[in-house]
Amino acid sequence: MEPILTIQGLKKQYSAGTWGLNGIDLTVQPGEFIAVIGPSGAGKSTLLRCMNRLIEPTEGRITFLGEDVVCANKRELRSIRARMGMIFQHYNLVYRSSVLENVLHGRLGYMGSLAGMLGRYPEADKEEAIALLEKVGLENEVYKRADELSGGQKQRVGVCRALAQKPSLILADEPIASLDPKSSKTVMDAIHTNCREQGIACLVNLHQVDYAKAYATRIVGIKAGRVVFDGPSDQLTSDITQYLYEGKEDEMFHKAAI
Ligand SMILES: Nc1ncnc2c1ncn2[C@@H]1O[C@H](COP(=O)(O)OP(=O)(O)OP(=O)(O)O)[C@@H](O)[C@H]1O
Ligand SMILES: [Mg+2]
Incomplete structure (x- = not known):
């Protein structure tokens, strides 16, 4: 099968001494559900944001x-971004707009700028x-209004907005980091079920x-801007996890549970 995304030698340098990514190679097949894990500062957000150039890569393809x-x-x-949905940790909704309007924002990438500005969305x-x-x-x-919702509900709106784009790929940067365990499960289920069905x-990023392990079929472990594990979820041993989180073991568990 032809991969939908290929990353070769991706590097990101923020400043003279600060490298966010140190040479990442990654191939994503259609429909794959991949979790990117790693300690704080490993480069997970940088990697995801380079994919749609919210962050400009320094080197690589x-x-x-x-x-x-x-x-x-x-x-x-613009056309590439329309086909890559994004889900953010802090939802990034327009809070004075309705829930429906927020989901419809996912369609903006496919509309003329005037129709979009006037909020003239097709009935379909x-x-x-x-x-x-x-x-x-x-x-x-x-x-x-979006600001009347709970965190878990806001993130489900974020998920619907990404799905409304009818993307080939969804990038989710810590979608459950601000949520309690029950909401986390609801949100992860919503992402997982819809991605699988469609x-x-x-x-x-988690x-x-x-x-x-519960949701992904494949896990990519990142440490200091490099891929140190890439394989099926059941091959992620406790030794690899320990190496990945060395000195930052407290980050492995659900933040709300700590
Ligand atoms: N805007 C920035 N300017 C300078 N350095 C940055 C910037 N953003 C990230 N970095 C650095 O790049 C490295 C990777 O950061 P990144 O945010 O991608 O990590 P992360 O794995 O997403 O961490 P977290 O789990 O805390 O979200 C870190 O060393 C970080 O300090
Ligand atoms: Mg991050």
């Missing part, structure tokens, strides 16, 4: 659906957005090794 991401111009990048987009919200249990929240590949 990224190919997404046959297109060169690093060399893409503004128009090409609205129906699909509502169906997505129903599927994650937010049928009673559709017309509420054949969307997913790269999810601190919690237990969640990574």
Whole structure:
């Protein structure tokens, strides 16, 4: 199968002595569900954000659906980003807008700028957005303002917004780091079920090794900007985990549970 994403020799230098990434090679197949784990400062966010160039890579190649991401111009990048959904730790919703409008924002990458600015979404987009919200249990929240929701509900809106893009790949940067265990499970289930059903590949950064093992079929372990493990979840031994989190063992567990 043709990979949807290929990363070769990816490096990111923030300043003279600070390297966020030290040469990452990674290939993602369509529909794969991959957890990226590693201690704080390992480079997980830098890696995810280089993929859609929220952060500019210093060196290396990224190919997404046959297109060169690093060399893409503004128009090409917009089209690439439309096919890469993103889920953020702090949700990044527009809080004075309704839940429905927030989900519809996922459609903006496919609309003309005037229609987008005026919020003129096709009726079919609205129906699909509502169906997505129903599927994650937010049928009673559709017309509420986003700031009226709990953290777990806000993140489910974030998930629906990413899904509304009909992406080939979802990038999720610590989507459950701010949530309690019950909400974490609801959010991870929403991401996992939808990705699997729709054949969307997913790269999810997680601190919690237990969640990574529970949901991902493949785990990528990052330490000091390098991949130190890449394999099926059941091959992640406690020795590898220990090496990965050396001196930072307290980060392996769910933050809310500590
Ligand atoms: N904007 C920035 N300017 C300078 N250095 C940065 C910047 N962002 C990240 N770094 C550095 O790059 C390295 C990787 O950071 P990154 O945020 O990618 O790690 P992370 O694995 O996502 O950590 P966390 O688990 O805490 O979110 C760290 O050493 C960090 O200090
Ligand atoms: Mg991070």
